[in-house]
Amino acid sequence: MRRILLLSILLLTATSSGAQNATDSLIIRQIHDFSLVNGKAYDWLNHICLNIGGRLAGSPQSEKAIQYTYEVMDSIVPGNVSLQEVMVVNWKRGEKENCYTTDKKGNKTHYRITSLGNSVGTPLDGITAPVIKLNSFAELNSLSTADVQGKIVFYDEPMDQRFINSFSAYSSCGSIRWYGPKGAAPLGALATINRSLTHASDDHPHTGSIVYVDSIPKIPGAAISTSGADLLSKALAEDPDLTLTLEMDCKMLDDIKSYNVIGEIKGTEHPEEIIVVGGHLDAWDNGGQGAHDDGAGCVQSMEVLNIFNSLNIRPKRTIRIVMFMNEENGVRGGKKYADNAKEKNEKHIAAIESDAGGFSPRGYYMDGDADKLSMVKKWIPLFQPYLLHSFDQVGGGADISGLKSQGAVVMGLYPDSQRYFDYHHAETDTFDKVNRRELQLGAAALASMAYLISEYGLDNIP
Amino acid sequence: MRRILLLSILLLTATSSGAQNATDSLIIRQIHDFSLVNGKAYDWLNHICLNIGGRLAGSPQSEKAIQYTYEVMDSIVPGNVSLQEVMVVNWKRGEKENCYTTDKKGNKTHYRITSLGNSVGTPLDGITAPVIKLNSFAELNSLSTADVQGKIVFYDEPMDQRFINSFSAYSSCGSIRWYGPKGAAPLGALATINRSLTHASDDHPHTGSIVYVDSIPKIPGAAISTSGADLLSKALAEDPDLTLTLEMDCKMLDDIKSYNVIGEIKGTEHPEEIIVVGGHLDAWDNGGQGAHDDGAGCVQSMEVLNIFNSLNIRPKRTIRIVMFMNEENGVRGGKKYADNAKEKNEKHIAAIESDAGGFSPRGYYMDGDADKLSMVKKWIPLFQPYLLHSFDQVGGGADISGLKSQGAVVMGLYPDSQRYFDYHHAETDTFDKVNRRELQLGAAALASMAYLISEYGLDNIP
Numbered sequence: 001m002r003r004i005l006l007l008s009i010l011l012l013t014a015t016s017s018g019a020q021n022a023t024d025s026l027i028i029r030q031i032h033d034f035s036l037v038n039g040k041a042y043d044w045l046n047h048i049c050l051n052i053g054g055r056l057a058g059s060p061q062s063e064k065a066i067q068y069t070y071e072v073m074d075s076i077v078p079g080n081v082s083l084q085e086v087m088v089v090n091w092k093r094g095e096k097e098n099c100y101t102t103d104k105k106g107n108k109t110h111y112r113i114t115s116l117g118n119s120v121g122t123p124l125d126g127i128t129a130p131v132i133k134l135n136s137f138a139e140l141n142s143l144s145t146a147d148v149q150g151k152i153v154f155y156d157e158p159m160d161q162r163f164i165n166s167f168s169a170y171s172s173c174g175s176i177r178w179y180g181p182k183g184a185a186p187l188g189a190l191a192t193i194n195r196s197l198t199h200a201s202d203d204h205p206h207t208g209s210i211v212y213v214d215s216i217p218k219i220p221g222a223a224i225s226t227s228g229a230d231l232l233s234k235a236l237a238e239d240p241d242l243t244l245t246l247e248m249d250c251k252m253l254d255d256i257k258s259y260n261v262i263g264e265i266k267g268t269e270h271p272e273e274i275i276v277v278g279g280h281l282d283a284w285d286n287g288g289q290g291a292h293d294d295g296a297g298c299v300q301s302m303e304v305l306n307i308f309n310s311l312n313i314r315p316k317r318t319i320r321i322v323m324f325m326n327e328e329n330g331v332r333g334g335k336k337y338a339d340n341a342k343e344k345n346e347k348h349i350a351a352i353e354s355d356a357g358g359f360s361p362r363g364y365y366m367d368g369d370a371d372k373l374s375m376v377k378k379w380i381p382l383f384q385p386y387l388l389h390s391f392d393q394v395g396g397g398a399d400i401s402g403l404k405s406q407g408a409v410v411m412g413l414y415p416d417s418q419r420y421f422d423y424h425h426a427e428t429d430t431f432d433k434v435n436r437r438e439l440q441l442g443a444a445a446l447a448s449m450a451y452l453i454s455e456y457g458l459d460n461i462p
Numbered sequence: 463m464r465r466i467l468l469l470s471i472l473l474l475t476a477t478s479s480g481a482q483n484a485t486d487s488l489i490i491r492q493i494h495d496f497s498l499v500n501g502k503a504y505d506w507l508n509h510i511c512l513n514i515g516g517r518l519a520g521s522p523q524s525e526k527a528i529q530y531t532y533e534v535m536d537s538i539v540p541g542n543v544s545l546q547e548v549m550v551v552n553w554k555r556g557e558k559e560n561c562y563t564t565d566k567k568g569n570k571t572h573y574r575i576t577s578l579g580n581s582v583g584t585p586l587d588g589i590t591a592p593v594i595k596l597n598s599f600a601e602l603n604s605l606s607t608a609d610v611q612g613k614i615v616f617y618d619e620p621m622d623q624r625f626i627n628s629f630s631a632y633s634s635c636g637s638i639r640w641y642g643p644k645g646a647a648p649l650g651a652l653a654t655i656n657r658s659l660t661h662a663s664d665d666h667p668h669t670g671s672i673v674y675v676d677s678i679p680k681i682p683g684a685a686i687s688t689s690g691a692d693l694l695s696k697a698l699a700e701d702p703d704l705t706l707t708l709e710m711d712c713k714m715l716d717d718i719k720s721y722n723v724i725g726e727i728k729g730t731e732h733p734e735e736i737i738v739v740g741g742h743l744d745a746w747d748n749g750g751q752g753a754h755d756d757g758a759g760c761v762q763s764m765e766v767l768n769i770f771n772s773l774n775i776r777p778k779r780t781i782r783i784v785m786f787m788n789e790e791n792g793v794r795g796g797k798k799y800a801d802n803a804k805e806k807n808e809k810h811i812a813a814i815e816s817d818a819g820g821f822s823p824r825g826y827y828m829d830g831d832a833d834k835l836s837m838v839k840k841w842i843p844l845f846q847p848y849l850l851h852s853f854d855q856v857g858g859g860a861d862i863s864g865l866k867s868q869g870a871v872v873m874g875l876y877p878d879s880q881r882y883f884d885y886h887h888a889e890t891d892t893f894d895k896v897n898r899r900e901l902q903l904g905a906a907a908l909a910s911m912a913y914l915i916s917e918y919g920l921d922n923i924p
Contacts, residue, residue: 036623161498164848360878386626389851416822418899437661437880
């Protein structure tokens with residue numbers, strides 16, 4: 001019975017691929033079967049999450065992750081794994097992340113916060129000040145120093161639920177975190193807190209990095225949970241004279257040496273043409289495990305290596321698997337990789353990143369030369385049996401963006417986005433939130449795309 | 463900023479709908495905006511799961527669910543909600559669900575099981591017998607009475623991971639549960655246990671109904687968790703002389719009176735043409751809350767009523783929301799509804815069921831007259847901005863299948879299926895497994911389809 005079923009699956013797939021090469025269709029079926037039945041990405045993710053955990057660049061955990069992924073890849077392609085040295089941002093969260101309001105009678109109410117990545121800390125005894133609440137980042141434009149001076153700015157802009165792709169909602173109100181401190185400092189703000197960037201309503205604060213510029217005073221930034229933001233908002237409405245106290249001992253140290261981890265299968269016909277597949281190895285340090293962000297992308301990328309090796313697919317072009325370091329608060333690994341590629345005059349024809357969670361794959365973001373993109377789009381029918389339909393969104397990924405200017409088509413795996421920001425940069429981004437099948441389907445989608453590009457390149461219509 | 467964004471969303475949607483009526487595109491956008499921002503399905507589901515819980519037909523919980531959904535719908539369309547009497551299967555799980563092996567030294571090992579729905583119980587002191595393990599249901603064909611007589615049959619067939627739609631994997635090995643007892647009884651088996659029908663590897667047994675026929679002796683059937691099945695399999699390999707003891711006190715009582723709950727918005731132009739949208743109100747009673755199966759489908763269907771009412775959409779054809787009773791172990795509600803429709807000579811042009819979980823919607827299963835289906839498929843571009851792409855699978859749903867022979871097009875909402883069987887019929891099917899946005903997107907997909915059919919019918923090309 002099961003052999004009959006397998007046959008029918010294979011026939012179905014071969015048929016549905018229409019004008020495509022039947023061999024490609026069968027190989028993509030084998031890739032999916034292998035990933036779903038024998039794939040190891042889920043087990044590797046288990047190790048990275050439960051035995052290593054949060055692994056911000058420069059941390060001991062990041063070193064363990066480098067060592068582990070090196071060993072995994074070296075067990076698949078012995079001798080073809082290397083470390084690429086990179087100086088990374090070395091920010092330390094510290095121990096203190098306290099936030100409370102005090103009313104005129106001295107009653108205190110505590111709120112859960114998380115320091116934002118790269119933020120300066122507060123003075124030892126904290127910052128205590130009145131609060132000005134803004135309903136959006138844009139409201140800053142209508143305020144003067146008289147409104148803000150000596151206060152803590154509380155950005156309470158919620159993620160817009162109406163976007164279908166939740167990343168669009170993130171982009172549309174991300175300024176309250178990225179530019180929160182930098183935006184408020186020129187008006188004399190002492191610190192900022194922002195409503196967590198999530199669609200969920202819960203008590204988990206979501207961290208993430210902020211942008212400072214040298215010309216503007218650096219003030220501390222923290223994120224408050226969405227439930228906390230609602231409570232604080234209500235408390236301020238009832239008593240505008242509340243003061244807020246922030247105590248944070250995070251700090252920036254000097255850059256420190258770390259590594260990208262790179263595994264490779266040399267192309268048989270055009271070894272000089274390189275296809276990068278990668279994710280970022282670093283993950284936030286605020287209690288989560290970096291499961292969806294971006295343990296998932298790392299183990300899926302390593303699975304590509306495993307699939308090619310196990311199915312004995314000999315790629316015509318070079319497949320290079322990269323675990324990028326320091327994406328979260330510096331993108332130093334991605335920059336280093338691109339700089340090095342340019343220096344060595346390497347020819348990267350494509351770079352594929354998985355950094356949007358280990359959920360059911362829905363398609364690919366893409367960017368690059370129009371002719372090359374239209375060539376990729378001819379392969380869409382090969383992906384549809386696996387329910388990848390969305391290939392029209394523009395994008396790639398933070399770590400591979402530097403390769404675009406070198407002529408590579410950049411692509412980002414596009415998984416279902418509805419749950420992503422429930423866990424993103426929060427203590428809830430843990431292994432139990434990942435479904436094995438969804439993760440392995442994403443790995444198969446990466447391997448399938450890498451296979452097609454390696455087989456045909458991107459210069460000729462197949 | 464947010465008003466600008468909304469405008470750009472609307473424009474994007476209107477453009478992407480191509481040749482479709484721009485009004486339809488805008489209304490479908492409004493439906494989605496409303497469902498994502500103001501929809502109540504998630505809150506209703508919270509109540510059904512946490513305040514009512516498992517609600518098998520004939521149980522006190524099922525009565526609470528009838529009352530609650532009646533009240534919710536009556537608050538939306540006062541005076542347009544009715545109860546449709548239906549005699550339902552009245553099976554009681556009982557208290558005892560014990561399973562253990564005993565070796566020659568008298569050492570016992572316990573396993574977690576769940577009695578299968580509609581199963582007879584064991585004698586009071588249980589059934590103790592040697593075990594014959596089968597790797598598939600099909601293996602029964604090669605066995606004789608000499609192999610099976612006096613034994614407990616253990617079906618250890620796993621769900622095939624290779625199917626992309628997990629419902630196909632469920633169908634392909636569902637016989638071990640549905641027909642397990644009926645298949646083994648003629649060979650003299652005393653009882654059967656089957657590996658739980660799930661892709662997950664954990665210790666949660668998954669129940670579900672079985673099929674008895676009067677001509678074959680009724681023997682008890684139970685499901686063991688997948689981890690338990692692996693352990694039992696290993697234990698039997700090491701010691702084939704183990705005996706297994708099953709103790710179950712489930713029993714079938716006489717049919718009992720219950721109800722379908724029906725809410726309606728009368729069509730303004732063709733009130734005689736009816737479009738059913740529904741889910742089933744009953745849910746298994748083994749510790750779960752019937753969150754995905756099928757609380758999700760019920761609250762999504764009620765949301766359709768809420769969306770039409772809140773947006774003041776006056777449908778040209780009648781929209782009828784049905785909470786079907788007793789789908790899980792009798793489909794009595796669905797049969798009753800169809801019988802009644804036939805008796806009254808009602809004209810059902812379409813019936814849409816949501817009974818595949820509250821996950822991100824991916825498309826629709828469909829079945830019925832080819833011309834009518836091709837008319838529905840002309841609307842696909844209107845659904846694509848919401849990431850519904852899959853409209854090629856044949857199917858509808860258990861509760862609406864009787865309406866197909868009366869000329870209705872039947873449709874089943876097709877949500878992402880990867881996680882569904884992790885929770886299906888298990889104690890893990892709880893509210894916390896449902897994501898608000900995914901659930902509300904499904905409701906919007908139902909409302910959008912109901913809107914289009916109500917606007918154009920299925921007899922003419924729009």
